[in-house]
Structure formats: C-alpha cells, structure tokens
Amino acid sequence: MTAMLPPLETIPQEGRIPCWRRFESDWYRLRYPDVAELMAQHGYDDVQRFYEEIGCHRGHSPNRYFDEMWYRQAYPEVRRGLLERRWPSGFAHYCAGGYKQCSPHWLFDEAAYRRRYVALTGHYLAEQGFYNGYDHYLSYGEQHGFKAGPFCDVRLLRAMARRYEAWFGPEGLLASWLVLPSHIADAAPASWYFDAPWYLQTYPEVQEAIAAGEYSNALHHYLTNPTPEAFNPSPWFDEAYYRETSPDILPSLGGDGLRNGYEHFVRFGAHEGRSPAKGVDLHRYKQCPLVWFDCDGGVFESPFARFVAEKHGHATPAGIDDPAVLEDQTRQLFRDDAALALPLLARQKLDFRVWGMPEVSVIMVVHDQIDLTLQALASLRGNYDGAIELILVDSGSCDETTGLETLVEGAIILRHKVNIGYLLGCNEALAHVTAPAVLYLNNDVRLYPDALHHALRRLYRAETTGAVAARLVRTNMQLQEAGSIIWRDGATYGYRRQDDPNIPEASFTRDVDYGSAAFLLVKAGLLRRLGGYDTRYWPAYFEDTDLCVRLQKIGARIVYEPLAMVEHLEFGSSGQSGSHSLIQRHWKVFAQQHLEFLRHQQPRHIRNALLGRERRRPDRQRVLLIEDRIPLRGLGSGYVRSNDIVRALVALDYHVTVFPVMREQLPAFLLYRDFPEEVELAFDHDMSTLPAFLEERAGYYDLLWVGRTHNMARLLPVLNEASRFLPHCGSVLDTEVVAAPRTLLQQAVTGLLPDGTPAAPVKGEEYERALDALLTEELQSAHYCQQIIAVTEHDAELIRRAGYGNVMVLGHSMEVAPTPRPYAERRDILFLGAFHSEQSPNYDSMTWFVEEVLPHLKALPEDVCLHIAGYVHPSVDMTALGQHPRVEIIGPVEDLTALFDTYRVFVAPTRFAGGLPFKVQEAAARGLPMVVTDLLREEVGWQTEESLLSVPADEPMAFAVAVERLYNDEALWQRLRHSALKAVQKDTDPEHFRQALQHIVQASLG
Known part of the structure; x- marks a missing residue:
C-alpha cells in the first residue's frame, strides 16, 4: 500500500501548500545520489513514491527546507515515536502538527522567530493564511526584511546573491543558499555570527567531513556536530574563555538546555555586552554612540555583530581604540559649516520682527565673523518660533557684519566704530531690553532642538530661579560644562569637562554655582537690579561668574538645564590670543571681591567635583535608590511602584540617584522620559561597580533605599564593607513583596518551586514551620535597615512574625482616569x-x-x-x-x-x-x-x-x-x-x- 506524503493538520488557505511541505524531486536526486540505483533495485520509476515508501524510513529529507536527521536528533520525542512506529519519519511528525512549535531545520528556529515577532500568534498566522512562522518567513518575511535568525542575515545573503548571481534563483535567498555547493556557501558570510573561511582554516578536519558528504558546509557542521563545545565559530569568540568568565551560564548548558556557551552568547551575552574572548571589551564597545545608533536602528543584530562587521570593514569604525579626534580639526569643521551655509542664509532675511510683547530678549555681541554670526542666528530662529527681541551689538566690525540690516530683519542693531568688548556691549544692550527674560548668546554656537524652549520653561518653573545654564558641548562632541563649579580659591571648573555629554552626571537638572554666558538665560528684572555685568571684568572673562554669584547673594538660584544643549566653538568669538593672561588677571579680581562667598566653597580638587557640582540647600537631602533595574513603568512587576516612589521623593524635594543592580540594556535616551528631570539615573553602573561608586561618593547620601529583599541580601556584603562611605546614612528595605507565602502557594498549585524544581505541597503545622523558615531566610539581611517597608498590612504582619518591629506600609499611587468608550x-x-x-x-x-x-x-x-x-x-x-x-x-x-x-x-x-x-x-x-x-x-x-x-x-x-x-x-x-x-x-x-x-x-x- 502506498504511503502518501503526510497530510497537514490544518489548511489556512484552501489549496495552498507551504514550500516546506512540497517534495523536490531534482533536489532529492542531487542530495541522495544513490537514489537512482536504489530505485532500480526496488523497481521504482517515480522518485516521490520511492521517498514515501522507502526514503523517508532511511532518514531522507523530502526537500531543502527540512532536515530529517537533524530533526530526529533535536527532538527526542520524535525519535521515540519513530521507534514506536507512530510516524514513518520526522517529516511526518512535523506535518502532523510539529510545525506549530518545532523547528524544521538547523538554520531556522521557529520559537526564536515567534519570540522575535510576538505579533505572529497562531490567530494572526491563521488569519493571514500562514501555517507557522517558517511559512511566514519563506513566503513573506524574507522579502520584507524579517530576520530568520542570527545565522541567516538577509543583508549578507543579498550581498552574496549579487556576487554569485547565477546560483541564486527566484525561490528566495535562504532557499538558494541551502542548495549552494560548499565552496560558495563558505566563501562569503551568511551571518556576522559565523566566520566560515576562518573555521575551515582552523579546523581542517571539517573540510574533510564536508568532502566526505557528512556535512553540507562549515555552518552546517558547527550547528549540528556532536561536540558543540569543542569548536569556536570565529576568531572573536572563545568557548572556553566565555564559560570561564561567565560561570553563571554553566547550569543552563547541555542536556535539554543550551547547546553550548555560544548559543547563550548569541541569545543573551552579545546584547548584554559580555566579553566573548580575551581582549574584546564588548561592554565598552556597546557604549559608543555609533554602535548604539546602528544596533538600535536595526542595522546590526547586536553590538557583537557590529564589532565583527567592523573587523571585516563593513561598519564605520567606532573609534574606541583610536586617539581622540583633534579638536582643532573639529573647530575648523564648525567654521567650514558656517562658511558653507552663508550663501544660503544670505538669500533671504532672517525674520526677528516682533508684534506685541517679546518673550525673550537675546543679546549678542559680534565682531566680524559674519559666517559664524548668521549660523548662530539661523540656529536661534529655527530653534524657537516665539517672539524673540534680537539685540545685536556690532563691536567695530570690518567685514560684512557692517551690513547686517540686509541679512536680518527686525533686530535692534547697536553699532560702534571700535571694538568696545563683550562686557560693555552687553551692558549697552541691556538698556534696550523689553522682554521679561534675557538670553546672553555667543555668536559661535549652534542650538540643539528646543534648547531655548526648555531653558525658558526652567526659568519660570520656580519663582526663586534667577538664571538657567545650558549643557555646553564642544565641537569635538565632548562636554565643555554641565553646569560649572567655583572653587574656594575662585578658580572655576566646567563639571565633567571632556566627558561624553550624555553621561548620567550631565543629564539631570540641579542648582549650580554658575553657567557660562555662551548661553545664559536670566530674568531681566534681576539683571537691571544688579546693573548688568560688573565693569571691573572688562573686556571679558569672569563677568558671567561674578554675575551668577551676585544673583545668588540676592537669593536667586542658578539652575542647570540639561535639555538646553548647545554646541559651542570655545573661544570662537574672542580667539585665544591673550585670553590666558586676561583670565588670570580677572580671576584675582573675582577672588578678592567674593571672599565671603568663596570660603564656603569646596577646595580646588577634582575629587571634590561631586560635592561642588550642586549648590546644596540645607534642607534638601539626598537619596540613593537601588533597584534590580532602572524602574521603567513599562516593566510592570513592582517597577511601576518604584517609579512612583522616585517621583514622589522628587516632589517632596529630595535629590534622588537611581542605581541598577543589573546594568541597563536599553539605550539611555529611552530611560529619561519615565522620570522627572531632577533624577540622576546611574544607568552605566551595576552591582560590580557599586563599591567604587560608594567610595567616590563617600558621605554624599543621607538615605539608602534598597528595593526588593533579594537585592538587600546580595548587597549586604558590599554595604558592610562600604559602610565607612555611608556615615550618618539611614537605610530602608522596601520588600515590594514578602515572597514566602507565594513560594508555598506556588508549590501547592504547580508542584514546583520558583526555580522550577519539583516540590510537594505542605499543609497544617508543616506549612507554619515551612513559612517561618522561609520568612527567616528571606529577611535575614533586613537587620541592616532602620525601616522595613511592606506593601500591605498583611505583609507587614509577616515581617513582624519574623521578628522585625520596624515595619511601615506603603501601597500604590494611582490617578483615577476612566477611559470613555461605552x-x-x-x-x-x-x-x-x-x-x-x-x-x-x-x-x-x-x-x-x-x-x-x-x-x-x-x-x-x-x-x-x-x-x-x-x-x-x-x-x-x-x-x-x-x-x-x-x-x-x-x-x-x-x-x-x-x-x-x-x-x-x-x-x-x-x-x-x-x-x-x-x-x-x-x-x-x-x-x-x-x-x-x-x-x-x-x-x-x-x-x-x-x-x-x-x-x-x-x-x-x-x-x-x-x-x-x-x-x-x-x-x-x-x-x-x-x-x-x-x-x-x-x-x-x-x-x-x-x-x-x-x-x-x-x-x-x-
């Protein structure tokens, strides 16, 4: 009796058969060259009938899309079914329903594909006429850029298809690759996760196995050989090194777990930044902006994939091992950009006309350099569409600046035949101000989006705010200042100068000593009260420092606003010639004038920058909040409540630093929108850096808030060791949940413990004893804290039962907002x-x-x-x-x-x-x-x-x-x-x- 190809369990589209279900006669003959002889021996003239009655039992695959022998090895239950003769082949099992959850081939992982694209539910696939994820990928996904898996990169397959056009047919990229001869399949990468030429050169026995017909190509060998831990996939991954440096993964390897360390690395480690081989600092590499940009934009699967592509010359060098780009080159580029844009900007006047009351008066003193001036003004106009009263002081220009009226409309232009200097020019312009706020703006800047909007919002957010300082970025994309510090001797320091502008320390708002007047927003009434700049600092330098100190002496705050980000060509408007001597002279003047103010400042040392970065109000205390992760609201599971705690602490006027036990994997720019702007997110830290973090910030915090009991247990040795860095620091353990009853209930419901091990349910007195034992174990580190927090009174009673009386209850915070749809x-x-x-x-x-x-x-x-x-x-x-x-x-x-x-x-x-x-x-x-x-x-x-x-x-x-x-x-x-x-x-x-x-x-x- 003829055994036909096994029927499909369901047919989403009437009459449609997925390509993985079809029998490929030509491919079958090429794949099994002895078939012709066997057919003759057994009297068959139909190759498909031969497969159905004999070939399938011999372990033959019916087409390129399904690997029979691999399938049998991958799924023990299939092997058992074959022995028990429930199916004639693994392919029969796959067609009978295995296709819903099993992978058909070593190059395609059904579960991983569905995990990657969670919208591909059974309901969606059936509705769209697809049998499973594999059918979706082969008939739709590949054409639309869906990723089959880490070892099959559509972009690289397209490149290979262009190079070997004759070998790639209309069936599709993956379909064509699966039938390539090994010398072509191994000549170019199909994925950045596997280096076939290196693999064959490193392991010559693999080439011999391919020649003997045991494997189709190098990747086939790596993914299917019986000793997966014995081979490395590329020069950039060392299996033994990874196991040694990541011992936490060992329990998940082998058996029914992960095939080898590289499988863990590809699924998790490559994204986490774990080191794949000695000398490869993937964590550092993934911090580079270019790397983040390419990975977040989907150009590369992971930082590791980009790293390998870069080594092969297929990605722009991230530059982490290169010397810093010389700043004189970036300064010249800034000037060249301005010169390039000048003819465009001169075609139509920049419109600064004001009808009614202006919102802000902008004072800019210029001396020649028309290209820089127009670039700055165009940036200002494009940055803010509100009513700007522009006051330009032409301080003895000789170039086209003398014809500014033909280039700018609506500006007040004050002219001088000689260079009167920045300070006198600003003071003269102040007399013409009619807006409630004044922006001192250099002509050598470019504003980042909405910089002025954010600065104005910050200025009016609190009545006590007198001025707003910007995040200034130099032309080499390093910080000039994130707020500035005045030392005890009167010298100044731009906080975190020469650092990445997006580091956590530069990304939250705070009161500061002063901000540079390259971009300094001040309330006009306060400026008039003080008379503008002090003429002792003519022509420039320390005039803005002195102004900020005088503002503070009359009770006004200087607030740093990180969202007001400005690129600054440092010394671009004045030049550096003679600047040093002028700075030194005015430093002495400043130090003598403000002796009383300065004696309360930090001594001049870089290690005092942390204490000096913020003007601390006597009643404002600092909280270090430690959680599993940066508590984003979208994470659920208690993170929403932790986020609410952070928000409430800020509303209560505490300064909050959030520190994650596990290093955050999301790009930093996705984190800030979930928090108030005053919060410092230490997203570039984790538990391993906590000791150094506490030492650097010795004596800085007033309260330590540890979220979740398991974190307290993990951190206790660190906190005991670092206690000298936390003098007079109170501590709170926020349990979030008391897990002991849940563990026993899970045991009763599922027969499993939280780690998945079997356990029998307990009842009666045995339950009470078990509960007490679990509570004691769970809360054994709670003795460290002054207060323990429970989320309900029921949990509070459990904590008291464990012997702790210092318990308080903090539930949830929620605004009622019913949705309107009937x-x-x-x-x-x-x-x-x-x-x-x-x-x-x-x-x-x-x-x-x-x-x-x-x-x-x-x-x-x-x-x-x-x-x-x-x-x-x-x-x-x-x-x-x-x-x-x-x-x-x-x-x-x-x-x-x-x-x-x-x-x-x-x-x-x-x-x-x-x-x-x-x-x-x-x-x-x-x-x-x-x-x-x-x-x-x-x-x-x-x-x-x-x-x-x-x-x-x-x-x-x-x-x-x-x-x-x-x-x-x-x-x-x-x-x-x-x-x-x-x-x-x-x-x-x-x-x-x-x-x-x-x-x-x-x-x-x-």
Missing part, C-alpha cells in the same frame, strides 16, 4: 502584565487561562480573543500561548489609555502571588471591569459582585462563566466599573502615598 463599542478580553520569567505568576496565570479557561468560553462569539499586553523578557517563550487561535500577544504598550479604552473585560487569573496586585488597581483606575481569582480579591481587599468578580483559582469553568457574565451583561459591567473606581480612588490616593513616604523617610533619617 460598553457597546468595546470588545475582546485583556490581560496586562509583565513576563520576566516562565516561572512568574503572570506566565502561569496565562498558561492556565489559555489551556483551562478558554475552551469553556462558549457563550461568547468565536471571534472574541484574549489579548496579552505587557513587557516580555527575551528569555520568555510566549509561542505556546500565541499558538492558540483565540490569543493575540501585543507586547509592551506605550499608550495605556488607548489600550484600556478598547477592551470590554480585564482578566487576572493569578494562582499564586504576593503583595498588592497592581494590575487589578490599574484596570479599575482605567474603568475596565474585571474577573480575578479569589487570591487577588483578598489581596486588594474588595468584595466580589461589588467591585469585581472573583472565583477560586482551581475552578476554570467558574472563571469562564464569570467572564461570560461580565462580557454579556451591560448592567453588571456598569455597576462593577463605578464601584471599582471609587474603591481604587480611596486606596491609591497619590497625596496619601506622598505623606506615607515622607513619614517613612523621616523615620529612617532619625
């Missing part, structure tokens, strides 16, 4: 939560809901789907959830208002958890009624049938019935919505949250 216009079911691991409560709850609850939702239309939104850690495999036809995975969502405004029902089917369920309160605050488990109802303290619906966590049928009730009953929906809004408003009042936090801080400081 019941009838909403549809579908929403879950919003973070997935940080596959052992997390959220992952368990969604698995339970999809597997146990969804099948019972029969009273809802078949097109009603569950949509899963929220952060997903790269290590979490969501494909098992996404394969269900009624599940859509959305991933992280920026606009929560639009999200909550779309859905009709929120579900929180949590079976084990602890603390306070933020997701429940958040859904209530957005006006979305919900069905939850009894566990969450008890934690939040609300009543079922009043503010929500709840059912036991072990009754999936009851949960489904509750979802159907809420989905179909508008009256119930409205009643729960209104009641939950009242309950959450009472429980999460932001003002109550701030007051509780203030009480905690004051108690900790003593």
Whole structure:
C-alpha cells in the first residue's frame, strides 16, 4: 500500500501548500545520489513514491527546507515515536502538527522567530493564511526584511546573491543558499555570527567531513556536530574563555538546555555586552554612540555583530581604540559649516520682527565673523518660533557684519566704530531690553532642538530661579560644562569637562554655582537690579561668574538645564590670543571681591567635583535608590511602584540617584522620559561597580533605599564593607513583596518551586514551620535597615512574625482616569502584565487561562480573543500561548489609555502571588471591569459582585462563566466599573502615598 506524503493538520488557505511541505524531486536526486540505483533495485520509476515508501524510513529529507536527521536528533520525542512506529519519519511528525512549535531545520528556529515577532500568534498566522512562522518567513518575511535568525542575515545573503548571481534563483535567498555547493556557501558570510573561511582554516578536519558528504558546509557542521563545545565559530569568540568568565551560564548548558556557551552568547551575552574572548571589551564597545545608533536602528543584530562587521570593514569604525579626534580639526569643521551655509542664509532675511510683547530678549555681541554670526542666528530662529527681541551689538566690525540690516530683519542693531568688548556691549544692550527674560548668546554656537524652549520653561518653573545654564558641548562632541563649579580659591571648573555629554552626571537638572554666558538665560528684572555685568571684568572673562554669584547673594538660584544643549566653538568669538593672561588677571579680581562667598566653597580638587557640582540647600537631602533595574513603568512587576516612589521623593524635594543592580540594556535616551528631570539615573553602573561608586561618593547620601529583599541580601556584603562611605546614612528595605507565602502557594498549585524544581505541597503545622523558615531566610539581611517597608498590612504582619518591629506600609499611587468608550463599542478580553520569567505568576496565570479557561468560553462569539499586553523578557517563550487561535500577544504598550479604552473585560487569573496586585488597581483606575481569582480579591481587599468578580483559582469553568457574565451583561459591567473606581480612588490616593513616604523617610533619617 502506498504511503502518501503526510497530510497537514490544518489548511489556512484552501489549496495552498507551504514550500516546506512540497517534495523536490531534482533536489532529492542531487542530495541522495544513490537514489537512482536504489530505485532500480526496488523497481521504482517515480522518485516521490520511492521517498514515501522507502526514503523517508532511511532518514531522507523530502526537500531543502527540512532536515530529517537533524530533526530526529533535536527532538527526542520524535525519535521515540519513530521507534514506536507512530510516524514513518520526522517529516511526518512535523506535518502532523510539529510545525506549530518545532523547528524544521538547523538554520531556522521557529520559537526564536515567534519570540522575535510576538505579533505572529497562531490567530494572526491563521488569519493571514500562514501555517507557522517558517511559512511566514519563506513566503513573506524574507522579502520584507524579517530576520530568520542570527545565522541567516538577509543583508549578507543579498550581498552574496549579487556576487554569485547565477546560483541564486527566484525561490528566495535562504532557499538558494541551502542548495549552494560548499565552496560558495563558505566563501562569503551568511551571518556576522559565523566566520566560515576562518573555521575551515582552523579546523581542517571539517573540510574533510564536508568532502566526505557528512556535512553540507562549515555552518552546517558547527550547528549540528556532536561536540558543540569543542569548536569556536570565529576568531572573536572563545568557548572556553566565555564559560570561564561567565560561570553563571554553566547550569543552563547541555542536556535539554543550551547547546553550548555560544548559543547563550548569541541569545543573551552579545546584547548584554559580555566579553566573548580575551581582549574584546564588548561592554565598552556597546557604549559608543555609533554602535548604539546602528544596533538600535536595526542595522546590526547586536553590538557583537557590529564589532565583527567592523573587523571585516563593513561598519564605520567606532573609534574606541583610536586617539581622540583633534579638536582643532573639529573647530575648523564648525567654521567650514558656517562658511558653507552663508550663501544660503544670505538669500533671504532672517525674520526677528516682533508684534506685541517679546518673550525673550537675546543679546549678542559680534565682531566680524559674519559666517559664524548668521549660523548662530539661523540656529536661534529655527530653534524657537516665539517672539524673540534680537539685540545685536556690532563691536567695530570690518567685514560684512557692517551690513547686517540686509541679512536680518527686525533686530535692534547697536553699532560702534571700535571694538568696545563683550562686557560693555552687553551692558549697552541691556538698556534696550523689553522682554521679561534675557538670553546672553555667543555668536559661535549652534542650538540643539528646543534648547531655548526648555531653558525658558526652567526659568519660570520656580519663582526663586534667577538664571538657567545650558549643557555646553564642544565641537569635538565632548562636554565643555554641565553646569560649572567655583572653587574656594575662585578658580572655576566646567563639571565633567571632556566627558561624553550624555553621561548620567550631565543629564539631570540641579542648582549650580554658575553657567557660562555662551548661553545664559536670566530674568531681566534681576539683571537691571544688579546693573548688568560688573565693569571691573572688562573686556571679558569672569563677568558671567561674578554675575551668577551676585544673583545668588540676592537669593536667586542658578539652575542647570540639561535639555538646553548647545554646541559651542570655545573661544570662537574672542580667539585665544591673550585670553590666558586676561583670565588670570580677572580671576584675582573675582577672588578678592567674593571672599565671603568663596570660603564656603569646596577646595580646588577634582575629587571634590561631586560635592561642588550642586549648590546644596540645607534642607534638601539626598537619596540613593537601588533597584534590580532602572524602574521603567513599562516593566510592570513592582517597577511601576518604584517609579512612583522616585517621583514622589522628587516632589517632596529630595535629590534622588537611581542605581541598577543589573546594568541597563536599553539605550539611555529611552530611560529619561519615565522620570522627572531632577533624577540622576546611574544607568552605566551595576552591582560590580557599586563599591567604587560608594567610595567616590563617600558621605554624599543621607538615605539608602534598597528595593526588593533579594537585592538587600546580595548587597549586604558590599554595604558592610562600604559602610565607612555611608556615615550618618539611614537605610530602608522596601520588600515590594514578602515572597514566602507565594513560594508555598506556588508549590501547592504547580508542584514546583520558583526555580522550577519539583516540590510537594505542605499543609497544617508543616506549612507554619515551612513559612517561618522561609520568612527567616528571606529577611535575614533586613537587620541592616532602620525601616522595613511592606506593601500591605498583611505583609507587614509577616515581617513582624519574623521578628522585625520596624515595619511601615506603603501601597500604590494611582490617578483615577476612566477611559470613555461605552460598553457597546468595546470588545475582546485583556490581560496586562509583565513576563520576566516562565516561572512568574503572570506566565502561569496565562498558561492556565489559555489551556483551562478558554475552551469553556462558549457563550461568547468565536471571534472574541484574549489579548496579552505587557513587557516580555527575551528569555520568555510566549509561542505556546500565541499558538492558540483565540490569543493575540501585543507586547509592551506605550499608550495605556488607548489600550484600556478598547477592551470590554480585564482578566487576572493569578494562582499564586504576593503583595498588592497592581494590575487589578490599574484596570479599575482605567474603568475596565474585571474577573480575578479569589487570591487577588483578598489581596486588594474588595468584595466580589461589588467591585469585581472573583472565583477560586482551581475552578476554570467558574472563571469562564464569570467572564461570560461580565462580557454579556451591560448592567453588571456598569455597576462593577463605578464601584471599582471609587474603591481604587480611596486606596491609591497619590497625596496619601506622598505623606506615607515622607513619614517613612523621616523615620529612617532619625
């Protein structure tokens, strides 16, 4: 009886067969040259029939897209099925349903592809007519730039196709590459993660194995050989070195885990910045702006891929090993840019006409250099479209500056036949000012976007602010100053001069001693009160320093605004000739004039820059907040609450530094929008740098706030050792959740501990003993802190049970903002939560809901789907959830208002958890009624049938019935919505949250 090609389990599009399902006769004959002889021996004249009846049993593959022998090795259950004769081949297993979750080939990882593109859920693929991710990639993804995996780079395959055009056919890049002879496949890279020529040269035995027909090419050997740890894939990765320097990965290698260290590196380490080989500082490399730009823009998969491409001459050198670009070259480039733009700017007048009251008066003193002046003015006009009163002082120019009226319209131009100098020019211009704010602006600057807007906003944000200083960047893209320091001897220092302008220390606002007048925004009334610049500093230098000191003497603050960023051609308007002697003379004048002010300043030493960078108000205290990560709101899982704590501390006028235990992987520019501008984010640090960080900042902090108990346990040895750097520093342990009960509940529900090891549930007295033991272990480091924080009174009682009486409660802060869409216009079911691991409560709850609850939702239309939104850690495999036809995975969502405004029902089917369920309160605050488990109802303290619906966590049928009730009953929906809004408003009042936090801080400081 003929065994036909195995049938497909489902057919998304009638009559359509995916290419991985087809039998390729020509390819089959070439791949198995002995087939002709075997067919003759067995009397076959049809090659496909031969495969179906004999070839498939011999381990033959039916086409280039499926590797039968690799498939059998990769999936033990397939091997068992073949032995038990449940399938004639691995391909039969794949067609019978394996295609939904298994990978068909060593070059394509189905799960990784679906992880990368979380929107490719089973529901979406079926709707679009694709069988699985592999079908999607082969028939659509490759053409549209989707990435098949780390070892298959579409850009490199395209380059190879141009080089070997005759070998690449219409089937597609991957399809053509799979049938290339080895001498071509190994001649050019298909991925920056594998160096075939080096591999063959390093391991000559591989070439012999390829020649013997055991492997198709070098990459085939590397990905399928039986001793994966014995080979390195390129000169830039050393398997033994990586294992030695990353011992934390060893438990995950071998067996059913990762194939070798390189698999871990490709999936995680290459993105984390781990060193792949001796002498390769990938962490440092990934900090380079060019590297961030290329990786964030999708040009390269990871910093490592870019590093290798750079070594092969396919990426612009990042420059980390090169000498700093000479500043005289960048200065000349700045001037050349100005000269290049001059003919363009001269074609049409720059318009500075003002109708009505000007918002800001800009004073610019110029002497020749018309190209620089017009460049600065064009930058100013393009930067701010408000009413600018432009006052130009032509201080004895001899070039085209004398004809400024023909180039600029609406400016007040004050002319002098001789060079009167910067100071006198500014003072003369002050008499013409009519705006409430004055901007002193050099003509050798270019403004970054919205610099003046941000400076004006900062100036008026507080009544006590007198002036705003900018973040000045030199032409070589290094800092000139991030606010400036005045030392005790009167000398000055631009804070973090010569550093990267985007370092954390330069990226938060604070009060400073002074700011350079290359860009200095001052309230006009204060300037008139002081009479402008002191003429003792004519013609220039120290006049702006003196002005800022005099402003402070009358009670005005000088505030550094990092968002006001300005590129400055240092000494461009004055030149350097004679500057040094003038600076020295005016330094002495300044030091003598302000003796009383200076004696309270820091002594001149670079190590005092940290204390000198900020004018500390006597009543303002500093908090160092340590968390797992920079607490972005999109991460969920307690990070939202930590973010709220940071915001509330700033609102209470504390200076806050946020320090992550794990180094942040996101680009820094994506972090700041989640925090007030006064917060310092130490995103370039982690636990390994904490000792040096504390030593550098010895005596700086008044309060240490450690988020999460496991961090306190990890940090305790460091804190004990560094205690001398934290004198008089109070400390707080914010538990976020007491995990002991959750661990026991997880054990009872799943039969597993949080690390995935099996464990039997405990009850009665055994439970109480186990609970006490877990509490003691969990809180053993809490003795270090003056105060311990619990998120609920229930958790506080558990902490007291462990012997700690210094416990206070701090819940959540939330603004009630119900979404407006009416019941009838909403549809579908929403879950919003973070997935940080596959052992997390959220992952368990969604698995339970999809597997146990969804099948019972029969009273809802078949097109009603569950949509899963929220952060997903790269290590979490969501494909098992996404394969269900009624599940859509959305991933992280920026606009929560639009999200909550779309859905009709929120579900929180949590079976084990602890603390306070933020997701429940958040859904209530957005006006979305919900069905939850009894566990969450008890934690939040609300009543079922009043503010929500709840059912036991072990009754999936009851949960489904509750979802159907809420989905179909508008009256119930409205009643729960209104009641939950009242309950959450009472429980999460932001003002109550701030007051509780203030009480905690004051108690900790003593």
